Amino acid sequence: MPVPFAAALVPLALLPALAPPTVVDADFDRGGAFVLPTAVSYAPDLVPYGAHVRVMEERTASGTAVTVVLRGAAAGLPLAAHVHTGRCGADPAVAGPHYQDRVDPVQPSTDPAYANDRNEARLALRTDARGSAAARTDLAWSFRPGEARSLVLHTAAPAGTHAAGERIACVSVDF
């Protein structure tokens, strides 16, 4: 069905000027060094040193899109990727808790009103036979500058639960 001219024009005119995307391209490396790499693997059997990750943050008309592309990981691996508040460290715990748009006053946050995939940036990935995976999530909000500083890869939650598993890798990103 043809869209009336005025109806097509108005939404276009209201589109904000979109900022260029933030892109981090990095190869995973060990986390014990004095200089911490951008992408740290804590489980080289699952995410080998030299595996590649791209994390992209784009402004969209309705909020923010986060895209993760992984290459060179173990094959057939289910993963959960989340935006966390802190930068990556040699210790996986350094990345801190999940970033939340509306911050749960009770931490650690377990209340499903806050700890859900609309209020947090969460992606589900599964690597293919060559160890590649990609996923994107669209969020209705933007990150507060300086408060979202990493993307953490976890082993995927056991089926039927909402908890993610171990932190196996981390990418420092200034969202």
Ligand SMILES: [Cu+2]
């Ligand atoms: Cu997480």
